[in-house]
Amino acid sequence: MIFMSTTGIESWAVDLKDVGAIYPFQGTEVVLVIVGVAAWIGWHIWCNKWEKEHHKEMIEKYWKK
Amino acid sequence: MGNNLDALTTVFTEFYYWVTIPLMFLIHVGFCMYEVGASRRKNHMHTLMKNSMIIPLVTITFYFFGWWIYWAFYNFPMSIDWAAGAANTPWAESMGTNIGDRITGVFWAAFLLFSWTAASIVSGSVIERIKSSAFWVLAVVIGSVAWIIDAAWGWHPTGWMVRILGYHDAYASGVIHAIAGGFALGVLVVLGPRLGKFGKDGSIRDIVPHNPWLVCVGLFIIYAGFWGFYVACNVPLISPEGIGGLLTGETWTATTIYLTPTTLSAITFNFLMSLSGGMMAAFVVSKGDAFWTYSGGLAGIITASAGNDLYHPIQAMLIGMVGVVIVYKMHFWVERKFKIDDAVGAVAVHGYAGFLGVVICGFVLWGHPSSPYEGYAAINPLGNFIGALIMFGLLGFLPGFITAKILNSFGALRIPREIELMGLDFDSMEAEQAARDDVDAAVKKLINE
Numbered sequence: 001m002i003f004m005s006t007t008g009i010e011s012w013a014v015d016l017k018d019v020g021a022i023y024p025f026q027g028t029e030v031v032l033v034i035v036g037v038a039a040w041i042g043w044h045i046w047c048n049k050w051e052k053e054h055h056k057e058m059i060e061k062y063w064k065k
Numbered sequence: 066m067g068n069n070l071d072a073l074t075t076v077f078t079e080f081y082y083w084v085t086i087p088l089m090f091l092i093h094v095g096f097c098m099y100e101v102g103a104s105r106r107k108n109h110m111h112t113l114m115k116n117s118m119i120i121p122l123v124t125i126t127f128y129f130f131g132w133w134i135y136w137a138f139y140n141f142p143m144s145i146d147w148a149a150g151a152a153n154t155p156w157a158e159s160m161g162t163n164i165g166d167r168i169t170g171v172f173w174a175a176f177l178l179f180s181w182t183a184a185s186i187v188s189g190s191v192i193e194r195i196k197s198s199a200f201w202v203l204a205v206v207i208g209s210v211a212w213i214i215d216a217a218w219g220w221h222p223t224g225w226m227v228r229i230l231g232y233h234d235a236y237a238s239g240v241i242h243a244i245a246g247g248f249a250l251g252v253l254v255v256l257g258p259r260l261g262k263f264g265k266d267g268s269i270r271d272i273v274p275h276n277p278w279l280v281c282v283g284l285f286i287i288y289a290g291f292w293g294f295y296v297a298c299n300v301p302l303i304s305p306e307g308i309g310g311l312l313t314g315e316t317w318t319a320t321t322i323y324l325t326p327t328t329l330s331a332i333t334f335n336f337l338m339s340l341s342g343g344m345m346a347a348f349v350v351s352k353g354d355a356f357w358t359y360s361g362g363l364a365g366i367i368t369a370s371a372g373n374d375l376y377h378p379i380q381a382m383l384i385g386m387v388g389v390v391i392v393y394k395m396h397f398w399v400e401r402k403f404k405i406d407d408a409v410g411a412v413a414v415h416g417y418a419g420f421l422g423v424v425i426c427g428f429v430l431w432g433h434p435s436s437p438y439e440g441y442a443a444i445n446p447l448g449n450f451i452g453a454l455i456m457f458g459l460l461g462f463l464p465g466f467i468t469a470k471i472l473n474s475f476g477a478l479r480i481p482r483e484i485e486l487m488g489l490d491f492d493s494m495e496a497e498q499a500a501r502d503d504v505d506a507a508v509k510k511l512i513n514e
Binding site for chain 2: 016017019020021022023026029030032033036037040043044047048050051055058059061062063
């Protein structure tokens with residue numbers, strides 16, 4: 001079975017001066033950026049909530065003792 | 066890479082910047098050590114995580130938009146260079162594995178490590194009472210937005226501050242240290258002091274570090290990392306043709322970020338002499354206090370950094386000395402007068418020293434060309450003074466103050482009072498104690514069997 005290369009390079013019989021990007025799935029960069037930015041913002045939101053709840057739990061568990 | 070000389074120059078430049086990156090990593094290790102050492106035992110692991118998470122957050126945001134800002138915003142707000150920015154967007158082909166581009170990745174990373182430093186400077190001053198989630202938002206604002214705007218304006222070969230003001234700041238007195246110190250001060254004004262720092266009568270209590278030795282070793286390690294910072298500020302090897310300015314002949318040279326000629330030898334002399342001047346002066350003014358002597362070494366370098374591409378080594382030493390005396394006095398004066406609790410003296414060591422360094426540079430290097438290109442203002446005292454105000458105030462203090470105000474208005478800035486009094490690590494310390502008790506009980510049982 002023959003697969004297309006995900007990187008665009010199917011053989012190294014090339015002149016390197018003609019070679020540019022070689023990461024896989026070129027053309028999906030914008031989608032990758034959207035996913036990456038969503039992960040970043042989601043992380044901040046999660047952290048904010050988690051820290052708030054964590055402090056609340058700590059106060060309930062230890063402070064009132 | 067057209068021929069062997071081109072290939073050698075490209076690979077040398079790639080390797081040169083790469084070497085600066087692990088060296089600068091040490092700055093972050095040092096910051097973590099001294100910040101953790103300066104915190105109290107009840108907060109130290111939390112303090113470590115707060116600073117450590119700068120690494121991933123500033124890295125990804127600097128990839129998403131920080132790097133683009135540097136290339137597109139050098140003339141902002143007059144204009145944005147969309148074309149120059151395009152090759153540095155996160156979706157550009159040069160921002161990944163690319164056989165035709167061997168420089169973007171290492172150059173991006175060298176700038177990124179500066180970004181970590183800017184955020185890390187702020188981190189130390191706000192320990193033991195800021196919410197980590199709030200600090201991480203602030204870290205992104207200083208690390209991936211504010212400082213890189215100032216770099217585009219004043220630390221870019223065609224930045225408007227260089228062109229119009231003749232702004233000169235070769236090793237980032239203003240563009241990293243003054244802005245980070247100003248930002249920290251803006252946050253501290255909103256955040257307030259640690260509980261118990263100031264008495265009701267205005268007296269100041271000394272909240273002592275839980276591990277002074279760790280604090281000093283941390284600062285020592287920052288010195289080591291600072292070498293990488295200095296080296297990364299240079300372009301290692303470039304021809305007059307490559308610069309494309311007024312230089313004639315065929316003599317290749319190292320340059321500053323402004324593409325003005327300097328040498329690695331020059332900055333090696335000046336780094337060491339300003340460090341020495343700073344340590345000596347700090348030892349005298351603090352009467353041998355280890356923390357301030359080490360901090361004084363940093364402040365000495367920072368005060369001389371703006372002009373360390375050109376100063377005579379003894380000038381660098383004297384400038385470092387003068388800077389440290391002023392910085393030390395300013396720290397305690399601001400603490401007394403305005404009740405600002407800067408836990409590690411970051412506003413002073415970075416902010417005041419950086420501001421002062423830029424101002425002094427304007428006088429000492431007055432008339433020297435700020436750029437190899439025609440039509441640029443020469444270095445001058447007024448241009449650098451305005452530049453220092455922009456760095457410390459406009460791009461430092463103001464964004465820090467505004468972001469902190471917004472976070473505070475949502476109740477998201479400061480930890481609850483109860484948590485501050487118990488300590489941020491209280492629950493993990495309880496869990497550790499329970500685990501210890503459990504093991505002790507098991508051991509006792511085994512002994513009695």
